[in-house]
Amino acid sequence: MFEYIIGKVTYVCPAYLVLETNGVGYLIYSANPFRYSSKLNQEAKVYVHQAVREDAITLYGFKDFDEKQLYLKLLSVSGIGPKSGLAILANEDHTGLIQAIENEDTAFLTKFPGVGKKTAGQIVLDLKGKLGDLGIEEMGSYGREESQLSSDTHIKEAIEALEALGYGAREVKQVEKELKKNPKESTDAYLREALKWLMKK
Template identity: 65%
Template sequence: MYEYIKGILTYVSPAYVVVENQGMGYQIHSANPYRFSTKMNEEVLIYVYQAVREDDITLYGFKDLNEKKLYLKLLNVSGIGPKSALAILANEDHSGLVQAIEHNDANYLTKFPGVGKKTASQIVLDLKGKLGDLDVEWAQGTALTFDSVEGNVHITEALEALKVLGYSAREIKKVSGELEKIQHDTTDAYLREALKLMMKK
């Protein structure tokens, strides 16, 4: 099992990044690939989880070890698969996620794509009281600030990333208008904003 991959970031898409290591390009699916875009053509270290199925081997990537730990815990929940767990991690309000689990807030959890009431209740049942090994400061997240620069291409890419994460066209349409009122200079910034708006709907 791989722990992490260190190499040169050569490509970023709405669903995955490509990291080149010793002449091989590794396709790594990520909750928010665009957060790595500032490191294009530079060396990056991405923690990974390898999912093996009969007809597919997929690498899922994480920005740090804590995010990977939370992902693995989500995978242990009945009804949560690799893609569903990734979609849950896309919103970087990890403190909100942890608090929802610890306080039996199933309604909060149903805001994630593919998570219904039954699955939300299962998440609480399986993970409540079992997230204590996550770093407290990491779970609380960090404040994000961005320069105001026009970027419609970035909005389009952010909306594509939402589609990849499993949000419906109706849900995406609800936030697209709000994003047009905001000015950011990266796709990553718009995607983070969109995910925050999704949790408020």
């Protein structure tokens, strides 16, 4: 139904952002809502996918058209739901994801929460050779987030975002220790670092 929504970012939290347009605030789930932090109370364009179930109508947001198309292709795979699709997109190395699929690297794919060996194999089977038309770039933010929050608060928000994506308590505890070793300037930066570390471990 929707291709994108242009509006003012009025709220950002670990699982979603709120985009207000024409007096309506749209709750939009995102792989990394904190990349919109620098656009708080400013206008942003968010590409969206609307998922309709018997008990809910949900919006999922993406920074550009190609990121949305990658998400839709992931959803077409049996075993990949809206939440696990977001968790896969949260890793900003989308080129690495596509290369893993092309190289049938199921070990890489099983590092994502909710993706077991069977689902990883299905991703390769369904998507290999079908992602080359996407102009994928790294999942960027809208610029440096200016924040007066403490480093501990940024880490806490990043951890909450990981939990919202489906990462387990053991993984979260490990990555929290790593994040404390290297101070960052924003929640977005901490979350990006956490996702990179989780994919390398």
